Amino acid sequence: MELLLSPEIWAAFLTLTVLEIVLGIDNVIFISILTNRVDAQYRARARTLGLSLAMLMRIGLLLSLAWIMGLTRDLFAIFGQGISGRDVLLILGGVFLLGKATREIHNSLEFSQRTEDAPSLGSAGFYSVLMQIAVIDIVFSFDSVITAVGLVDQVPVMIAAIVVAIIVMIVASGTISRYIEAHPTMKILALAFLLLIGLALVLDGLDIHVPKGYIYFSMLFAVLVELLNLGQRPPSAPIKLRRAQLGDLMPVDTA
Numbered sequence: 442m443e444l445l446l447s448p449e450i451w452a453a454f455l456t457l458t459v460l461e462i463v464l465g466i467d468n469v470i471f472i473s474i475l476t477n478r479v480d481a482q483y484r485a486r487a488r489t490l491g492l493s494l495a496m497l498m499r500i501g502l503l504l505s506l507a508w509i510m511g512l513t514r515d516l517f518a519i520f521g522q523g524i525s526g527r528d529v530l531l532i533l534g535g536v537f538l539l540g541k542a543t544r545e546i547h548n549s550l551e552f553s554q555r556t557e558d559a560p561s562l563g564s565a566g567f568y569s570v571l572m573q574i575a576v577i578d579i580v581f582s583f584d585s586v587i588t589a590v591g592l593v594d595q596v597p598v599m600i601a602a603i604v605v606a607i608i609v610m611i612v613a614s615g616t617i618s619r620y621i622e623a624h625p626t627m628k629i630l631a632l633a634f635l636l637l638i639g640l641a642l643v644l645d646g647l648d649i650h651v652p653k654g655y656i657y658f659s660m661l662f663a664v665l666v667e668l669l670n671l672g673q674r675p676p677s678a679p680i681k682l683r684r685a686q687l688g689d690l691m692p693v694d695t696a
Contacts, residue, residue: 457602461606462610469613471635474545476488478570491570496607530583535639538635539636545632546632624671633663638656
């Protein structure tokens with residue numbers, strides 16, 4: 442009851458909730474792009490499950506703070522630079538994002554000899570997308586949990602802020618996903634954001650810290666410029682980007 446009546450706790454809760462939403466923007470973008478690859482009937486479910494996974498992982502990490510602190514201890518050194526378990530996860534997650542975003546850009550813009558309007562991924566692709574979301578959720582959850590621990594020392598408050606933030610992101614993810622899919626330039630811009638975030642994760646893992654404010658400001662500036670561009674263009678049918686397919690992994694038979 443004391444927690445509910447404390448103005449300081451409510452201020453910390455609101456601040457942490459806003460920060461969790463801001464830090465979750467990159468996760469929502471990644472999930473929106475991935476889920477647009479599956480059949481329309483699976484997309485809302487995939488977004489909800491993906492963000493629910495993120496929530497469960499963040500809560501699980503909060504409840505295992507001793508393990509998280511253990512990840513900050515150096516495991517080995519490279520050229521005199523200590524590398525901890527957290528650093529390894531950040532580097533691997535960053536490399537995964539760089540590779541994934543690059544491949545998504547390639548598959549969206551490079552036309553193959555297959556038809557452009559190939560069918561979306563089915564149920565098999567649904568589970569593949571969920572696995573990819575789970576992998577990157579682990580990396581994104583570290584920033585969220587570290588931020589929460591730095592602001593609040595009450596675990597129930599941290600969990601409540603994470604749950605509220607995820608609910609907000611689930612509600613907004615459908616609109617974001619549809620907007621990105623309807624505007625090809627925004628999709629490429631979103632993929633460029635993922636490249637930027639992936640590079641920042643790798644640098645962070647190497648103890649080269651890029652202030653998050655610079656990253657989010659550049660993202661906001663680019664989005665505002667593109668929104669102005671979209672508002673000045675005459676109404677016309679947008680160019681339809683090619684949808685990534687499982688078959689993109691298979692060689693094309695040119696015989």
